[in-house]
Amino acid sequence: MATIEAINISETRGVFKKPVERAQLRLRHGIVGDAHAGDWHRQISLLAQESIDKMTALGVEGLDPGKFAENITTKGICLHTLPVGTQLYLGDCLTEVTQIGKKCHQHCEIYKKVGKCIMPTEGIFVKVLTEGTIRPGDAIRVVRKGACGEPG
Secondary structure (H helix, E strand, O other), rough: OOEEEEEOOOOOOOOOEEEEEEEEEEEEEOOOOOOOOOOOOOOEEEEEHHHHHHHHHHHHHHHHEEEEOOOHHHHHHHHHHOOOOEEEEEEEEEEEEEEEOOOOOOOOOOHHHHHOOHHHHOOOEEEOOOOOEEEEOEEEEEEEEOOOOOOO
């Protein structure tokens, strides 16, 4: 079963995100209290623990949740293979995948150490379709694959 491993926010941009016990998801906004929230297509970022483990295997130490500026750290789901348009329940909140990866204009500290970062290729972004509260341990369910995928 896929789960939310951690929820991470920061009140300002350009700093590591810190884990929180729960988060309120708001329509046309994202996570209440996070600096990257807003009425745009990248309301919430997700990164799989399995992707983070790849960087740990390269010798990067101290990769706690939020070090890649991801809002939600997941386990048990290969996020970057989900097509844009895929709908996911994060707990009881419905979201939709809007982007896979992102350009990294200013390389993060992790990239500077090892010459590689996984967020630009394996991180995904979603927008909120139904509001609610999420917590670590909540289930993640794919309810509908995007245009390029088969129905879930």
